[in-house]
Amino acid sequence: MDNMYTEYYLVVDLATGEAEEIELEEEFVQEYVGGAKLNTALYEEHKDGDPIVLGTGLFTGTLVPGSCLGVMTAKSPVTGKLAHSPITWNAGAELKLTGYSFVVIKNKAAEPTYLWLHDEIADFVDAAPLWGKDTWDVTDIIRDEQGEDRIQLLLIGKAGENKLTTSQVIQNYWGDGDRFGFGALFGEKNLKAVAMRGMGELEVDDAEAFLDKAEEIFKAVVAQVPPATKGFDLVDFADIPADLRAAADKQTHRAEADFNNPLAYKVYLKYREDPSVMEMSDNWNPGVLVSDPIGFAALAKAGVAPEACGEVLEAVFRLGLNPVAIASKLTAKDAAGVIAELEKLAESSEADSFEALFSPFAPASDREEVAYIAGIDPVLMGKVDVLTADVLAELASIATGLDFEADAFKL
């Protein structure tokens, strides 16, 4: 595939330690476009290996607003069916830039392993020393080991190692949208982490026209959601209780956005130092990024003291738990008590089953599947109406030189 994607995708067999590059053909992309749809095709092709498919959308990593989304596809141990979880923040774009727009991970490693993807290279690295460590420590260790602080990771904590359905795959230090227990799949495969870093470049067929169109879309997006709106004001769908919001406002340091996303809805809270201080201090872990506002709200609704919710969310992420799945199982209210409970829940707990194809991380919308195929943040997709299938089909044709219709962005 010459444009918008990498030349190859990767099929990894954890059992044999082999990684095979397969050419990503234009016809394949024209039929399945990308994201959840193409992931599903790859899943079906490699089903015998109980695969986890990490994929990117057609627009992931480009100038299209909200083009941060990668997609994780697998058979969920929670729903029992094929499901798609979002990879947001920077990991979606980084995956594409490693040189592999899609990675199929099959079978099970004999020993704890992490996959290190970098510039069309797939290394299998012994993760035995990392097994048992929390996600924050592992992120720091792998970044130090491989020499770059911008390495993006998808990894599991103790909950995933214990193959719990209440686990989630964490992105660097923060929870993402895995409500499907994919952390358990990683644990089942002895896969501690997938680390990614790439200096890849993407080609665009008609670059000028693509840029013009992307800029036009950006202006339309910003007209609907002005940049001044940020943080918790953007996530009304999370239904954050008033007392939690009041407590969080006192701890708010800044709002952050995913790769190329005009919506800065992720709020960084500081509870170990004064949140008004902007300079870097010696305190390496002053707080937590509320990357999962629904999960954050769930803790408060379960009775955790509002001012403690940030610190509790940190512990949830460190252990690789899904906050929505464990919230109802909490009885303590204070940070220390809750964190002690979380340690036990990371040893043994089970998530309630539910029905969904896409993660309820973001509100369901009629354009959710468009978002997951195109590689656009579903939160943004739900907030603006300019990113329609017709608009994206036109943009896809410009970018690839191939013909796409709106129907292509449906499963």
Added chain:
Amino acid sequence: MNDFKSLKIGIFIGEGASYSWIWFVKTFSSLDLHEIYFLDEHDVISGKLSEYDCFIIPGGDPFPMADALEKEGLDAIKDFVSSGGIYLGVCAGTYLSMKFCENAMPWLNLVEMPINNYSPHPPEAIRMKYKYLVKYRDGYVFHPVRNSLVVGNDKFSFNAPLYGGPPMVAPKENRLLDYIDFDDKTLYLIDETIARNTMLGCAAGIKVPFGEGWLYLFGPHFEHPHFNQANQFLYDILSKHTPQASGPQQPSMTELGGSELRGWLKSIKGDVSSSRVIANGMLNLRWKIGEKIWEDEKISYFLDAVWKTIRSLQKYDVLPVCDPTGLEQNAKDIHDLLSEIRSLSKRGIGTEVQAKELIEATKKLSEGLFNTYFCLKRNTWWSNGKNDRRHCEGGERLCVHTMR
């Protein structure tokens, strides 16, 4: 018709040469000039220049260049030019060739040419003080501006980048191009008025006869691949010359193919990729090696060039490689050195020693891969000492299997 594309061009990449020689590689490749070879001081000293039509000394640091070349090497260069060779000096290569003050260093001194940026009392720098001055005898060479500016003559003008090259006070008959103006990308290291008075109206490029040969001495880097008109100017200069030299002797090359080639490329690619990751993550490291300041981004630049070359070589089923084991070790050394530099610098420990080794290792790896690249482009490589023309068609893509 003059087949100037058969000119045998040797580029100096020995001690003191900075990464800018890679620009020559990229530009010559894009201009379909493939008789490109690489020499170090040992090659010059041992008399290899007679095998070439044109010898290029690129940017870098003339002090270690001269030290490494020694009197023998400097004399060899003089003999080469006086016997009909073309000397092309850029930036450091220009300073190395000229006598620009009374008590000049015992370098080439092929031409007496005053420069306007040498003074015992240089102007005050307003930025980049660490890159602004170089001590030379009783005075300083100072650099008034950096980045793009406008050069030209009464027929044409174009933009070209300057990174320390001299404004020459040259006689009219020797001038090819003058510094005409600055542009919106010009970075002033001194007051703009003083910079204008120092640079504009002086020669940016000159042509001087020396014996039966020619000196082309440039301040700006006309070989920079982002400046097409400057590249064309370089091309036009070379096109006026007729190839005379036989070319270098055939080096001993190993033919790699099949699984052996795949394994070799995989190994090098893995180490280069890992090195790129570390290099791109470095934060504003700087090393003073000799009189030259090396920034960490220069290492990234080397590695990016190596990376792109590896990717282009992946198309082939068979490759001629000089010392594949050595190159594989270079790649590993680069990775290890970068890891060490990262670790030491995080602890606040100096890394000049490692940086110097790293620069040498990246040069060797680049040279080895570019040699293979140009060998393929020339459509010849040497087997059993014979000049054996073989065609290398692009084969199937390599499938990289990574084993634990």
